[in-house]
Amino acid sequence: MPYTLCVILFMVGLYAVATKRNLIKIVIGFIIMENSANLLLIMLGYRAGGRAPVAFRDGVGDAATAFAQSAVDPLPQALVLTSIVISLGVTALMVAICLRVYQRYGTFDISEIRRLRG
Amino acid sequence: MNNQPQQPVQEMTAGMSIVVQTVTRWVKSFIFLFGLYIVCFGHLTPGGGFSGGVILCCAFILMMLAFGRERALRRLPLGRAGVLDSVGALAFLVIAVVGLFIGGVFFANWLAVPAAAALQRLCAAIGVEPFHLLSAGTIPLCNLAIALKVCTSLFLVFAVLAMLRVEQQEQEE
Amino acid sequence: MSIETLSIILLLFIIVGALIAIETPDLLSAVICLGTIDIGFTILFLFLKAPDIAITQMVVEVVCLVILIRATIRRDKAVVTGERQFFGLMVTLAVIAVLALFTLRAVPFLGEFGAPVFTRVESAPAARYLSDGVKDTGAANAVAAVILDYRGYDTLGEATILFASVVGAVALLRRKPRKEVQEADL
Numbered sequence: 001m002p003y004t005l006c007v008i009l010f011m012v013g014l015y016a017v018a019t020k021r022n023l024i025k026i027v028i029g030f031i032i033m034e035n036s037a038n039l040l041l042i043m044l045g046y047r048a049g050g051r052a053p054v055a056f057r058d059g060v061g062d063a064a065t066a067f068a069q070s071a072v073d074p075l076p077q078a079l080v081l082t083s084i085v086i087s088l089g090v091t092a093l094m095v096a097i098c099l100r101v102y103q104r105y106g107t108f109d110i111s112e113i114r115r116l117r118g
Numbered sequence: 119m120n121n122q123p124q125q126p127v128q129e130m131t132a133g134m135s136i137v138v139q140t141v142t143r144w145v146k147s148f149i150f151l152f153g154l155y156i157v158c159f160g161h162l163t164p165g166g167g168f169s170g171g172v173i174l175c176c177a178f179i180l181m182m183l184a185f186g187r188e189r190a191l192r193r194l195p196l197g198r199a200g201v202l203d204s205v206g207a208l209a210f211l212v213i214a215v216v217g218l219f220i221g222g223v224f225f226a227n228w229l230a231v232p233a234a235a236a237l238q239r240l241c242a243a244i245g246v247e248p249f250h251l252l253s254a255g256t257i258p259l260c261n262l263a264i265a266l267k268v269c270t271s272l273f274l275v276f277a278v279l280a281m282l283r284v285e286q287q288e289q290e291e
Numbered sequence: 292m293s294i295e296t297l298s299i300i301l302l303l304f305i306i307v308g309a310l311i312a313i314e315t316p317d318l319l320s321a322v323i324c325l326g327t328i329d330i331g332f333t334i335l336f337l338f339l340k341a342p343d344i345a346i347t348q349m350v351v352e353v354v355c356l357v358i359l360i361r362a363t364i365r366r367d368k369a370v371v372t373g374e375r376q377f378f379g380l381m382v383t384l385a386v387i388a389v390l391a392l393f394t395l396r397a398v399p400f401l402g403e404f405g406a407p408v409f410t411r412v413e414s415a416p417a418a419r420y421l422s423d424g425v426k427d428t429g430a431a432n433a434v435a436a437v438i439l440d441y442r443g444y445d446t447l448g449e450a451t452i453l454f455a456s457v458v459g460a461v462a463l464l465r466r467k468p469r470k471e472v473q474e475a476d477l
Contacts, residue, residue, distance in 0.1 A: 001299055001404070002299055002302060002404055003398045003401055003404070005303065005306065006302065007395055007398065008306060009302065009305060011391045012309045012313070014387055015313070016309075018383045018387070019379075019380055019384075024318050024362070028325055029313065032309050032313075032328070035328075035348075038344075039302075039335065039336075042336060042339050042344060043404065045408075046340065047405060047406070047410065048404075048406070049405075052164070053340075053421065053433035053434055054342075055424070055431045055432075071433065073408070074417060074421065075416065076407075078434050078438040078445075080341075081344060082438070082446065084347050084348055085347070085351065088354060088355060089452060091358065091359075092457065093456045093459050093460045093463075095359060095362050099362055103282075108318075160435050161430035161432055162432060163432065164342035164343040164432060164434070165343065165432075166434070169346045169347040172351060176350060176353065176354065183357075203454070203457075207454055255429055255440075256440075260439045260443075260446075264446070264450060267450060271454065274457060275358075275460050275461060275464075278460070279358065279362075
């Protein structure tokens with residue numbers, strides 16, 4: 001059930017990118033899509049009753065096996081860390097493009113931009 | 119040059135009210151310190167180079183928003199921010215390549231499992247062991263390089279964004 | 292209350308917030324709604340036992356919000372509605388519904404909530420990362436060990452992408468203001 005809601009959230013973001021005419025709404029749609037994909041990855045790595053993947057003090061011997069038996073998956077968390085920082089860079093670039101478009105055409109509306117030339 | 123367009127530029131770069139400026143003057147050092155803690159202890163507690171670098175940048179962003187662009191740029195000029203950005207990225211790459219030469223594979227952790235005897239003696243002399251600050255080989259060094267890179271990159275983006283707004287204000291007059 | 296119920300409630304909150312952020316005509320309110328959605332994500336990451344990700348998501352969201360607010364403030368023009376293309380909207384919604392249908396049919400293959408891959412498949416690398424992480428790398432934080440030692444090459448790619456996007460944004464936005472051409476800026 002949580003996976004289903006994540007997919008629905010992704011579709012909401014896709015709807016914003018595909019139908020909205022305001023550039024900032026399109027950027028908001030992209031942000032929603034990226035965040036829902038990250039959330040799906042982390043939900044895939046969750047272990048019921050698990051703990052955070054930070055080892056406890058005596059991390060060798062059988063405390064190590066206890067840690068390995070009870071921690072959540074660290075691999076999706078590492079990938080999502082990468083993905084969140086990438087989404088920051090992509091958002092900054094998209095907003096830079098929107099600002100230049102606003103400076104040139106005076107509006108954020110994409111149908112106006114298509115009509116004006118030169 | 120008439121003085122009238124000077125007024126909006128002064129307002130634009132003047133920042134916010136006196137309450138915000140006073141609070142910022144006290145709080146920005148704590149934000150910077152917290153960011154440094156997240157970066158330095160990234161191999162022991164949650165955090166690491168990326169989130170710590172963004173927190174460090176937030177201190178500079180707060181300064182830019184509260185005091186205006188000019189004072190923030192006096193602390194960290196644009197040219198220096200660009201150079202530090204490249205230095206951070208190059209440091210990360212140099213650590214990886216040194217791993218190739220010492221450890222045999224690209225990105226080998228050449229301090230934690232030292233292949234060379236000299237490094238082994240150095241580590242034993244310093245007293246490197248897990249769960250302490252000085253542990254985990256090249257991981258803290260990588261964290262520092264990445265934090266430097268992320269902090270200065272985002273600061274550059276903000277400074278240029280603020281400059282664009284100043285120019286926009288001038289064109290609208 | 293189990294984590295599954297909690298994540299369903301928070302996801303419903305996030306979906307409602309996302310719909311409000313998309314549909315509201317005022318740009319500043321949409322950006323503020325985006326801020327509340329991101330706080331919902333942070334709380335959800337905390338409950339899913341991912342504190343690294345929660346910290347990163349929180350601060351990255353703050354930076355994204357400040358960038359977006361600086362872009363949209365004093366720039367709201369009333370959106371010119373014109374003629375709403377009903378047919379185009381219906382076709383788009385139909386395509387999205389078909390995509391959603393196919394994706395939802397694939398969701399049961401992901402496995403049940405709370406059983407990650409390395410508990411079901413014996414050869415998954417994550418089990419080795421957890422059990423040998425402290426011994427191989429010396430780092431207590433398993434996520435830091437994964438991103439900077441076991442999977443360091445991915446981090447190099449990420450640093451490159453961040454560098455390229457920031458250089459692109461600065462190159463797009465950068466033009467010396469006319470007032471400061473006389474003074475030596477850099």
